[in-house]
Amino acid sequence: MTSFxxxxxxxxxxxERKIKEARTAGVAIAxxxxxxxLGVCTYGFADVxxxxxxxxxxxxxxxxxxxxxxxxxxxxxxxxxxxxxHAPVTRYLPWFQVQSQYEPITVHHLLSHTSGLVRSxxxxxxxxxxxxxxRETETGxxxxxxxxxxxxxxxxxxxxxxxxxxxxxxxVIRTRILDPLGMRATDPVITxxxxxxxxVGYQRxxxxxxxxxxxxxxxxxxxxxxxxxxxxxxxAADMAAYVRMLLNRGRGxxxxxSFDLLTERVIETEGEEFYGYGLWTSEDxxxxxxxxxxxMVGYSSGLMGDLDLGLGVAVLVNETNVYELTPYVFKLxxxxxxxxxxxxxxxxxxxxxxxxxxxxxxxxxxxxxxxSLTAQGKQLTLKHAGERIRLEKRGGDSxxxxxxxxxxxxxxFGRADGKVVEALHGPDWYAHKRYTGPTxxxxxxxxxxxxxxxxxxxxxxSNFRIALRKGALALIYPDGTEEPVTLVKDNxxxxxxxxxxxxxxxxxxxxxxxxxxxxxxxxxxxxxFTP
Numbered sequence: 001m002t003s004f005x006x007x008x009x010x011x012x013x014x015x016e017r018k019i020k021e022a023r024t025a026g027v028a029i030a031x032x033x034x035x036x037x038l039g040v041c042t043y044g045f046a047d048v049x050x051x052x053x054x055x056x057x058x059x060x061x062x063x064x065x066x067x068x069x070x071x072x073x074x075x076x077x078x079x080x081x082x083x084x085x086h087a088p089v090t091r092y093l094p095w096f097q098v099q100s101q102y103e104p105i106t107v108h109h110l111l112s113h114t115s116g117l118v119r120s121x122x123x124x125x126x127x128x129x130x131x132x133x134x135r136e137t138e139t140g141x142x143x144x145x146x147x148x149x150x151x152x153x154x155x156x157x158x159x160x161x162x163x164x165x166x167x168x169x170x171x172v173i174r175t176r177i178l179d180p181l182g183m184r185a186t187d188p189v190i191t192x193x194x195x196x197x198x199x200v201g202y203q204r205x206x207x208x209x210x211x212x213x214x215x216x217x218x219x220x221x222x223x224x225x226x227x228x229x230x231x232x233x234x235x236a237a238d239m240a241a242y243v244r245m246l247l248n249r250g251r252g253x254x255x256x257x258s259f260d261l262l263t264e265r266v267i268e269t270e271g272e273e274f275y276g277y278g279l280w281t282s283e284d285x286x287x288x289x290x291x292x293x294x295x296m297v298g299y300s301s302g303l304m305g306d307l308d309l310g311l312g313v314a315v316l317v318n319e320t321n322v323y324e325l326t327p328y329v330f331k332l333x334x335x336x337x338x339x340x341x342x343x344x345x346x347x348x349x350x351x352x353x354x355x356x357x358x359x360x361x362x363x364x365x366x367x368x369x370x371x372s373l374t375a376q377g378k379q380l381t382l383k384h385a386g387e388r389i390r391l392e393k394r395g396g397d398s399x400x401x402x403x404x405x406x407x408x409x410x411x412x413f414g415r416a417d418g419k420v421v422e423a424l425h426g427p428d429w430y431a432h433k434r435y436t437g438p439t440x441x442x443x444x445x446x447x448x449x450x451x452x453x454x455x456x457x458x459x460x461x462s463n464f465r466i467a468l469r470k471g472a473l474a475l476i477y478p479d480g481t482e483e484p485v486t487l488v489k490d491n492x493x494x495x496x497x498x499x500x501x502x503x504x505x506x507x508x509x510x511x512x513x514x515x516x517x518x519x520x521x522x523x524x525x526x527x528x529f530t531p
Contacts, residue, residue: 007336008039011329014345015043018325021349023213025202025318026054027325030240031333034247034310038333040236046199046318048217059198059233060316061190062301063294066230067154068262068278069188071111072250073161073176075258075277082164083107085261092160096131099138107160109143110153111277112266116141118502120151121522122458126225131156133522140502147267147275148501151229154278158228169226180252181241186234189226194233199318201298207462208453208530209408210400210480217319220298221459230294239314243303246279246290247310263290263307295320297459302326311337351392351400354380360397360413364423364430371411371423371430382411398480408465408531410480426476427451427467441471446491450507454518454525463528466518475505475520495520 008031015027026044030037042054077083088104089096098105098117109115116139123130130152140148158169165172173188187194201220204211225231234242245252250259263281265274273282279290287308294301300320304327305312311333315326328346335342354360357375364371372383373391380391382401391399397413397420409426421435431439447468455463465476466485473485475495485493485505495503502521509516518525 003336003339003342004038004333007332007342008041010342010345011041011332012043014328014332015041015325017345017348019044021213022321023217024321025217026058026199028054028056028058028060028236028316029325029329030236030243030314031329032240032244032247032312032314033337034244034312037237037240037244040240042236048200048202054199054318056237057185057197057235059185059187059194059235060301060318061198061201061233061294061296061299062230062239062316063296063299064151064230065239065292065294065301065303066232067228068246068292069173069177069232070154070157070161070228071262071278072253072258073172074107074111074157075254075261076176077161077164078261079255079258085111089156089160092163093131093156096156097135099135102139102142105139105143107157108266110150110157112275113147113149113153114144114267115139115150115153116143116146116148116500116502117150117153118504118521119149120229120460121520122460123523125223125458125460126227126231128159130522131159136522137504138502141500144267146500147269154229155227161228169228169231173232177242177253181238181245183234183238183241186232186238189224189231190233191224191226195222198233199299201296202319203298206407208478210394210410210478212400212402214402220320223297223459230296234316236314236316239301239303239316240312243305243312243314247305247307247312249307263288291326293326304330306330306334309334309337351394352390353378354391354393359420360391362432362434364432366428366430369428369430394480400480409476412482424469426465427469429469443468443471444487447473449510449513449515450491450518452514453528453530455528456523456525458523461520461523464520464525 025048026046029041031039040056044054046052046054046058078085085108086106088106105115118137121130123133161172162169170189178186202217203220204215205218206215262277263279264276266276268274273280279292281290287306289306291304300317303314313329331343355378357378357380360380361373361375374381382389382391389401389403394400394410398410401411412424413420414422419434421432423430450466451468453465467474467476475483475485483496485495488494492504492506495505506519507515516527
């Protein structure tokens with residue numbers, strides 16, 4: 001058996017186990033060398049209810065991988081002398097406007113996510129108004145100073161493509177990229193006609209709390225979309241053709257000089273990765289690599305490639321998480337390409353093994369409420385309502401507690417001098433006896449009006465909660481992650497850990513001591529009756 005045959009056999013066992021563990025719907029994976037397709041593998045169901053399997057012809061939405069398609073089309077215009085990458089955006093979109101005390105934002109800044117724009121107001125899901133509404137937001141830093149991923153920045157670029165070419169985004173991408181690469185199965189925008197060939201997208205039953213494999217899958221909200229931040233639907237084989245183009249340094253679409261711009265190390269992000277124009281790049285084992293992921297409502301995707309080995313992979317899933325699929329598939333086939341020993345399959349997920357369980361053991365108090373945690377070896381258990389509940393790891397000092405009383409939030413722990421001193425669950429703050437900080441906190445009384453659950457019709461971020469804890473506000477997302485909310489002025493607050501992040505939230509429409517509306521970076525959310 002050749003190395004590649006062994007790798008495909010190992011891939012089958014790994015993915016089939018992951019689908020069973022995580023109860024994922026379906027997966028399609030393509031592996032390619034720069035010279036030819038090595039294989040397409042499909043697993044699970046494109047339609048769970050109909051028991052319709054994923055096949056090589058099944059379309060998946062690829063999300064933000066589409067950003068590099070937008071970047072390549074713009075680089076083609078740059079080569080033709082129709083676009084100056086360092087010109088202000090307003091040269092090509094005169095109506096583009098944002099509140100800023102800094103120099104104008106250029107095309108280069110949008111391409112590299114260094115513009116200082118907010119992440120993604122999805123006011124209308126898919127129209128120019130989302131870009132027009134940027135005039136109601138402000139930038140967080142001087143263009144080029146920091147990296148801050150911005151979907152609306154790439155939506156702006158998509159509309160710029162249309163203005164310069166006089167064509168629709170769909171026509172630009174089809175004629176300039178899909179047709180030359182022979183990506184005949186790919187749709188450049190997602191419409192109801194696309195839906196006929198598309199895998200059903202799935203999400204977990206609950207949209208307002210951390211997901212768990214025991215939560216059933218339900219069909220995700222359907223939407224049409226055709227914007228430059230990611231609106232393509234493709235098969236795995238078509239994505240392999242796209243990866244081959246990248247492995248061949250843009251051959252057939254852009255020049256070597258343009259490919260250098262596409263993969264330029266414009267700005268460092270994190271983990272020794274750099275962002276260029278629509279792609280992340282990194283050095284791994286002495287090789288130059290590229291990657292990008294994508295998330296849509298009900299879909300997720302990933303691609304990775306090694307420019308030196310000339311090998312790449314694409315992974316498509318009709319659910320909102322690719323887990324560790326893409327990095328492992330990439331690692332597996334890089335080893336096969338080298339003829340070396342194949343990496344072992346990652347061990348089955350063991351969420352109940354907590355190596356440092358003893359760190360969290362003890363009693364935590366919040367007024368009359370207590371949390372009692374016990375460590376037995378590498379098991380961490382919460383005693384609650386007469387039950388003993390094993391905690392499940394969710395990264396860092398966060399845990400999932402499988403009990404209705406803890407369903408809405410992760411149980412998080414805070415440290416001081418390396419020791420766990422507090423526990424946090426939604427609005428509740430529990431102190432351990434090791435905690436030596438203040439226990440009384442001053443805050444403006446009006447902040448109490450902002451606490452609550454807010455919803456919108458956006459399928460991307462449908463809801464969030466605002467909690468008041470230790471005298472400070474926090475924004476809690478459905479997946480359990482949190483961001484601090486810091487007063488800027490009056491009822492306007494900055495969202496996020498870093499002072500230069502541009503996201504803002506504003507509260508208004510007070511009735512009976514409760515704000516009825518919260519505006520997050522231009523998107524309105526309204527108070528929900530649920531906790």
